[in-house]
Amino acid sequence: MKNKEPLFSKNNLKLITNPLSKDNPITVQVIGICSALAVTAQIKPAVIMTFSVMFVLALSNVIISFLRKTIPSRIRIIVQLIVVASLVIVVNEFLKAYFFDVSKQLSVFVGLIITNCIIMGRLEAFALTNKPWLAFLDGIGNSLGYGLLLIIVSFFRELFGSGTIWGFQVIPECFYNFGYENNGLMILPPMALITIGVIIWIQRSKNKNLIEEK
Amino acid sequence: MKSLRRYVDRIKPNFQEGGKYEKLQSTFEAFEAFLFVPNKTSQIGTHIHDAIDMKRTMAIVVFALLPATLFGIYNIGYQHFVSLNEIYTVGFWQIFWFGFIEFLPLVVVSYVVGLTIEFASAQIRGHKVNEGYLVTGMLIPLIMPVDVPLWMLAVAIAFAVILGKEIFGGTGMNIFNPALVARAFIFFSYPSQMSGTSVWIADKPDAFSGATPLSNIALGNLSMPDFHDLFFGFIPGSIGETSTFCILIGALILLITGIASFKIMFSVFLGGYFMSLVVNFTNINFYSQIPAYEHLLLGGFAFGAVFMATDPVTASQTNTGKYIYGFLIGLLAILIRVVNPAYPEGMMFAILIMNLFAPLIDHYIVQANINKRLKRQT
Numbered sequence: 001m002k003n004k005e006p007l008f009s010k011n012n013l014k015l016i017t018n019p020l021s022k023d024n025p026i027t028v029q030v031i032g033i034c035s036a037l038a039v040t041a042q043i044k045p046a047v048i049m050t051f052s053v054m055f056v057l058a059l060s061n062v063i064i065s066f067l068r069k070t071i072p073s074r075i076r077i078i079v080q081l082i083v084v085a086s087l088v089i090v091v092n093e094f095l096k097a098y099f100f101d102v103s104k105q106l107s108v109f110v111g112l113i114i115t116n117c118i119i120m121g122r123l124e125a126f127a128l129t130n131k132p133w134l135a136f137l138d139g140i141g142n143s144l145g146y147g148l149l150l151i152i153v154s155f156f157r158e159l160f161g162s163g164t165i166w167g168f169q170v171i172p173e174c175f176y177n178f179g180y181e182n183n184g185l186m187i188l189p190p191m192a193l194i195t196i197g198v199i200i201w202i203q204r205s206k207n208k209n210l211i212e213e214k
Numbered sequence: 215m216k217s218l219r220r221y222v223d224r225i226k227p228n229f230q231e232g233g234k235y236e237k238l239q240s241t242f243e244a245f246e247a248f249l250f251v252p253n254k255t256s257q258i259g260t261h262i263h264d265a266i267d268m269k270r271t272m273a274i275v276v277f278a279l280l281p282a283t284l285f286g287i288y289n290i291g292y293q294h295f296v297s298l299n300e301i302y303t304v305g306f307w308q309i310f311w312f313g314f315i316e317f318l319p320l321v322v323v324s325y326v327v328g329l330t331i332e333f334a335s336a337q338i339r340g341h342k343v344n345e346g347y348l349v350t351g352m353l354i355p356l357i358m359p360v361d362v363p364l365w366m367l368a369v370a371i372a373f374a375v376i377l378g379k380e381i382f383g384g385t386g387m388n389i390f391n392p393a394l395v396a397r398a399f400i401f402f403s404y405p406s407q408m409s410g411t412s413v414w415i416a417d418k419p420d421a422f423s424g425a426t427p428l429s430n431i432a433l434g435n436l437s438m439p440d441f442h443d444l445f446f447g448f449i450p451g452s453i454g455e456t457s458t459f460c461i462l463i464g465a466l467i468l469l470i471t472g473i474a475s476f477k478i479m480f481s482v483f484l485g486g487y488f489m490s491l492v493v494n495f496t497n498i499n500f501y502s503q504i505p506a507y508e509h510l511l512l513g514g515f516a517f518g519a520v521f522m523a524t525d526p527v528t529a530s531q532t533n534t535g536k537y538i539y540g541f542l543i544g545l546l547a548i549l550i551r552v553v554n555p556a557y558p559e560g561m562m563f564a565i566l567i568m569n570l571f572a573p574l575i576d577h578y579i580v581q582a583n584i585n586k587r588l589k590r591q592t
Binding site for chain 1: 399
C-alpha cells in the first residue's frame with residue numbers, strides 16, 4: 001500500500017459532487033421518481049425523507065461493500081434486500097419515536113424506501129464493485145443529490161400550494177385579501193412530476209452534454 | 215393601405231439577415247403576414263396551391279366561434295338583469311353592453327399573455343410566429359366562468375402555452391389542446407372558482423350567484439330549464455358554451471368550409487347519446503335520469519364536440535381513427551359526468567384523455583391496414 005489515496009482526494013470528492021448536478025439520481029439517472037412525487041408537498045417531510053434515505057443508502061452501501069466478496073452473485077438481490085429492509089425498519093422506528101407527526105405524514109413512504117430505485121441501483125452499480133469508504137461517499141453523494149431535488153421541488157410546491165415554507169406562512173395575508181389563492185394543483189402529485197420535468201428542462205438547457213443522442 | 219405597404223417594404227431590410235434588427239425577424243414577419251396576404255409564389259416547375267393556409271384556417275374557426283361568442287356576451291348581461299328582476303326594463307343594447315364590458319378583459323388578458331409568450335418563444339428558437347394562438351386565445355375566455363379573476367386566467371394561459379404547447383415544439387406539435395389545458399389547470403388549481411356548485415351571475419351586494427343546470431342536478435334539484443332555454447342557451451354557465459344553437463351554427467360553418475372533421479363531430483354526439491341511453495337504464499344518481507338528448511345540450515358537451523374535439527392537431531388523423539376517437543370522447547364525457555358527480559364537466563377530461571390516446575389509435579389503424587394488405591399479398 002504505497003500510493004494510498006487520501007480519504008478526501010479529488011476523485012473521492014467527485015463521488016459526492018457529481019450526483020448533485022451532472023449525475024443527479026433523479027434528473028439524470030431518472031431513478032427514485034416515485035418517492036419524489038409523494039413526499040414533496042411540503043419541505044419538512046422532504047427533508048426528513050432525505051435524511052432517512054441518506055442513512056439507509058450510506059450504511060447499506062458500506063455493509064454490502066464489506067460483504068461484496070462473500071455474497072454469491074445469484075442471491076445478491078436477496079441479501080441486499082435484507083440489509084436494506086433491516087435499516088429501513090430502524091429508520092421507521094426512530095421516526096415513530098422522535099418525529100411522530102412527520103412519520104404519520106410520510107406514512108408508507110418510509111417503508112417504501114426499501115423499493116426506492118436509488119438504493120438498489122447504487123448497491124448494484126457501485127457498492128458491489130467498490131471499497132467501503134468509496135461506497136460510503138457514493139451513498140452520501142447520491143442521497144444528497146436526491147435530497148437537493150426533493151427540497152427544490154418541495155420548496156416550490158409548498159410555497160405556491162400552501163403559501164408556507166417549513167410550515168411558516170410566507171405569503172402575506174394582504175395578498176389573500178386581494179384575491180390571491182393557493183394553487184391546489186401544486187399539492188397534487190402530477191404537479192411534482194411537472195416541476196421535476198421543468199427542472200430537467202432547465203438543467204439540460206444549461207448543460208448540453210446531458211441531452212441524449214436521438 | 216398602399217402607403218402602409220410602402221412603409222413595410224422600406225423597413226423590411228432592417229429585419230432581414232444582416233439587418234439592424236435581425237433578431238426581431240420572426241416578430242416582423244408575423245406582423246407583416248397579419249397585415250398582408252403573404253405573396254410568396256413558387257418560382258420553378260408547375261405548382262398548384264390551395265389558397266387555404268394556416269392564417270385562413272384559423273380565421274374561419276374564429277369566425278365560426280362568433281355566434282357563440284356574441285350570444286355568450288348577451289347571455290352574461292341577460293343572466294345579470296334577470297337575477298336583478300330588471301330584464302323588462304332594460305334594452306337589448308344595454309344588456310349586450312354589460313356583457314361586453316365583462317367579457318372584454320378576459321379576451322384582452324388571453325391575447326396579451328398568450329401572444330407575448332408565443333412571440334418570445336418564437337424569437338428565442340428562431341421559429342416563425344404562426345397563427346395557432348388566434349383560435350386558442352379566443353377559445354380560452356369562452357370556456358371560463360365570467361368572474362374568473364384575471365390573474366388566474368393569466369397564470370393558466372402561461373401554463374397552457376408553455377407546458378401544453380411550446381414545450382412540445384409549438385403550434386402543430388402539441389399533444390393536448392392548449393385551451394383545455396388552461397381550463398384543467400384552473401379547475402384543479404383554484405377549485406373554488408371552477409367546480410363550485412354555483413356560477414357568478416350578478417354584482418349584487420350579497421354577491422348573488424346561481425347554480426348551473428348541471429350543478430343543480432348534483433344537488434338533487436331536477437327542475438330543469440325547459441328545452442327552449444337549454445337549446446338556445448339562456449342558462450348560467452361558462453361564457454361560450456351555453457347556447458347549443460349558436461354552437462351548431464359554428465359547426466355548420468366549419469363543416470361547409472371543410473375545416474373541421476364531420477366524422478369526429480358526428481361520432482362525439484353519437485357516443486354521448488349512446489352513453490346517455492345506457493345510463494338511463496341504470497339508477498346511479500340524479501344525472502342518470504336526465505333524458506338522453508338533454509345530456510348533449512348540458513354543460514360544455516356541444517362546445518367541446520364542435521370546437522375542441524375537432525382540433526386537427528390533437529385529434530386522430532386516420533379516418534377510422536376519427537370515428538373511434540370521437541365516439542370514445544362522447545362516451546367518456548357522459549360516463550365521467552354521471553358516475554363522478556364531482557366532475558360534472560366530463561367533456562374537458564374526456565377530450566384530454568382521448569388527446570392522449572389519439573396517436574395510439576392511429577398507430578393501430580395504420581398497423582391493421584398494413585397487415586390487411588400483407589395478407590392480400592400472400
